[in-house]
Amino acid sequence: GFIAANPNLMEPLKEKDRAQKLLAYIGEVVVNGTPKSLGATGDAPSSVDPIVPEIPPNPKQKKDSLKKIFDRDGPEAFAKAVRQNEGLLITDTTWRDAHQSLLATRLRTIDMLNIAEPTSTALRNAYSLECWGGATFDVSMRFLNECPWDRLASFREAVPDIPFQMLLRGANAVGYTSYADNVVFEFCRLAKEAGMDVFRVFDSLNYVENMRLGIDA
Numbered sequence: 645g646f647i648a649a650n651p652n653l654m655e656p657l658k659e660k661d662r663a664q665k666l667l668a669y670i671g672e673v674v675v676n677g678t679p680k681s682l683g684a685t686g687d688a689p690s691s692v693d694p695i696v697p698e699i700p701p702n703p704k705q706k707k708d709s710l711k712k713i714f715d716r717d718g719p720e721a722f723a724k725a726v727r728q729n730e731g732l733l734i735t736d737t738t739w740r741d742a743h744q745s746l747l748a749t750r751l752r753t754i755d756m757l758n759i760a761e762p763t764s765t766a767l768r769n770a771y772s773l774e775c776w777g778g779a780t781f782d783v784s785m786r787f788l789n790e791c792p793w794d795r796l797a798s799f800r801e802a803v804p805d806i807p808f809q810m811l812l813r814g815a816n817a818v819g820y821t822s823y824a825d826n827v828v829f830e831f832c833r834l835a836k837e838a839g840m841d842v843f844r845v846f847d848s849l850n851y852v853e854n855m856r857l858g859i860d861a
Contacts, residue, residue, distance in 0.1 A: 679853035699762040709805045711773065714841055722807075726771065735809060736767050739775035739799070749783040753795045770806055772842050776797050776835070779812030782816035793838055799837030809842040810835065812861075814854035816847075825857060832861040 647653055672679070687811050714722040726733065743751040754777070767773060776796050782788040800808065815822045832843065845858035 676860065686850070687728075699765045702765045702768055709768070711805050711807045711841070714807055731769070733769075733771035734767075735772045735774055736763075737772055737774040738763075739773065740778055740780055741774065742810060743802055744779050744783075747778045750787065752788055753784070753790055753798055754809045757798060757802055760799070764803045765807060767806055771836075772807040772809035773803065774809040774811065774844070776840060777812055777818055777844075782820075793834075796835070796838045796840065807841040809844055810840050812843045812845045812858045814845055814847040814856075814858040816854070818856075822854070825861075828857055832858075 708716075710725060711720060713725050739751070739756050743749055763773070776792070776799075780795075781792045784792045784795060796808075802816065812818070813833070815828060817823055817828050823831075835843075843861075845855050849856040
């Protein structure tokens, strides 16, 4: 049969774990220098304490922030202000994708609240701060024993004047399966009440109908 003709199918899966090996190698080089086996000569790099930049307090805004426009005048006025903006608008994803991609989403709420004030100052003119959704909802509950709703509320209190953005997986919301329409609609309603402003909707297969549910919600 097929399995008999392909005995390798029964062998245990051996993951190469290339990403972790690469990170371990980079860490080794940063701390101890290039290995002598690769022809390195001289002393290892000296250790240097990281420089924490000093960010002065927020100067008084001369014009209404995008967050204020959104709350006061609604999404259409917000979109108009974005289109009329003459400078560069950025979305910072440090509080969502950065630690999801690099640290297995293990940043705790307190870790981000500790940098909330300088973040609020440095990114005061940003389009949005992506800080929720994706894997952060699941990981905060299952691995960090934190409430993702409390996290969002804490973020909103600490950073009141920058639009918040989340990653919404269309019909999957922030989970790993498709949910009933009313579940997704109610989730988005509660997220908005808790402080969310912009919902960035995607689908892993670019299936329009799955994305449409998130957009409608």
